[in-house]
Amino acid sequence: MSVTLRMSAVQLGLVVILPLSWMAQCDQGSNGLVRKNTGESVTIHCRISQQEPEFLNLKRGLDRDVKVLYFHSTKEPTVKESFKYRLKVKGTLTKLDILITNLTVEDTGPYWCTYTAIDVNGTPTEVIGNGSVLLVMEAQQCDVPWWAHGAMRPLFLTCTLASAAVLLIIISVTFTWIVFKIKASYTVVRPRRTNGSDVYEDMRATLQR
Template identity: 35%
Template sequence: MSAVCLFILILCLYGTARTAAGKAETDGYEVIRKKVGQQVTIQCRSASNQEMLYLKRGLNEEEDIFCLTLQKSTINQKFTDRLQFHGPFPNVDILLKNLTLDDTGPYWCVYKVSSNYELKTSRGNGSVLLVVTESGPAPSPRPVCTGQSQGDLVLVSVVICAAVLIVVLTVFLIWIIIKTKPLRSTVKKRQVPVNDVYEDMRGTIRR
């Protein structure tokens, strides 16, 4: 019975992992492959009213590449000579020129707007995963995490958790079995002297 319950639990966890992986693929970004020295245009789009546009890089959006507001624009020093932008705010085309291998990574279009004295952040359309390769024959580019790889990591984590759970339950069952064995032997030993006394009393009465 315990084995059946564990099997059902593993199936449920597996289904949850596959759902998360599918969602990561659906919410993923466009993959663009370029060679060193080429250029790429990132088209950031937002249907709602916005006040600020940020172009961020990294899986966790940890690096600010470009910031544009209704009053001014700010460009990261690494891209000062290689970044251009045009188009009416908030729909802006951002051009990155003279690409290098270090430019590889995900780029996010992030919008911010003030509402009820709070700064609300939303991700706009146009985010891309940029993969820059060398112009000539060269080794494969650096591995880049995508939505599929993140889904695989979720699946592996679920399988590991299920394995740990099985081990814990197995150890618990073994511990229970070991604990109950001495208890059973003790009960049997206590019954022996009771039977002897009963037999002796019967023999005394017959005499």
């Protein structure tokens, strides 16, 4: 029984992971995960075939609280201020291609193709159409310094070790010189002691003369 449950868990994991992996590798501007770098462009293909909608809202965020684009077949599109001059549309209401250029980090998030239809009673109904994507902006890689390249790394390490050795020698010599100067400053030249008896004999010899 435990083996069966374990196999079921593995199969369920594969069912979930494999489609996500495929979507992460494929970048066609359709349903799934889209990875982009700063400055690049992305195209969102909004589609609906179930019913005839009244208008389309391209929304961003998990709660779909940011309205990026309002598109009506008979009215001028309304674009959010931060997307102006960066957003272009092409096609019809039910088959609309939305191009966003010059992407920034702030553009990261899920984008929803939200269609609104009006029934015979005048009640609006919101439907999520095909083409919703999760846009992920890749972090920019830092430039590799010249000394970190494979060809220059051994030379850089050699120069670093040589510089460290020279610095250590300079410190040792300086320390030795300072110790020598300190010892020399404490050295006192002692005066020569004269024997008292010798002086007395010299004086007596002088008086006898």
